[in-house]
Amino acid sequence: MEVGSQWYNRVTTEIGQYQITLGQKGYKKYKLDLLLRVTKRVDDFSHTCGECQRLQPEITGLMQEMSLLTQMPGKEGMKRHTRAVSGLVEHLKKVHKLVDKGHYLGMGIGIGMVIGGVIGGSLGVAADNPGIGTVIGIGIGFAIGMYLDRKAEREGRVI
Numbered sequence: 001m002e003v004g005s006q007w008y009n010r011v012t013t014e015i016g017q018y019q020i021t022l023g024q025k026g027y028k029k030y031k032l033d034l035l036l037r038v039t040k041r042v043d044d045f046s047h048t049c050g051e052c053q054r055l056q057p058e059i060t061g062l063m064q065e066m067s068l069l070t071q072m073p074g075k076e077g078m079k080r081h082t083r084a085v086s087g088l089v090e091h092l093k094k095v096h097k098l099v100d101k102g103h104y105l106g107m108g109i110g111i112g113m114v115i116g117g118v119i120g121g122s123l124g125v126a127a128d129n130p131g132i133g134t135v136i137g138i139g140i141g142f143a144i145g146m147y148l149d150r151k152a153e154r155e156g157r158v159i
Helices: 006-029 032-045 050-071 075-096 103-127 132-154
Strands: none
Touching: 006 032, 006 050, 032 050, 032 075, 050 075, 103 132
């Protein structure tokens, strides 16, 4: 069991209760898995980051709003909830240099496609297969992205 502050333990207990009452579909809909990970990170950084200390009451408020949101679901409430969670994530990304799961993988594949397309023009003509460069680029981008994602995970920089 992870040890955290009293605040963190209280929030994780509430999130656990919502997981039971909402089920897996509702848990994903309200992004409670992400909120749980964000809560852990905010708790970890709150000792050194004033903004994270300010975010703790905001997360507590989100949890209080969850009961209203689940009883009276609506688009406006869901939008507000999603924006609030996104704002928390943005702080962690910008200030604490954290990344989403699969961040580098997606970036690597995208860059690999572009580079592969450029290289594939000349390589493809020689091999009579214009798509070969793109495939090679995607493969290289995939490998580099996986490596960087694993490195970020080892360094504890994944939200």
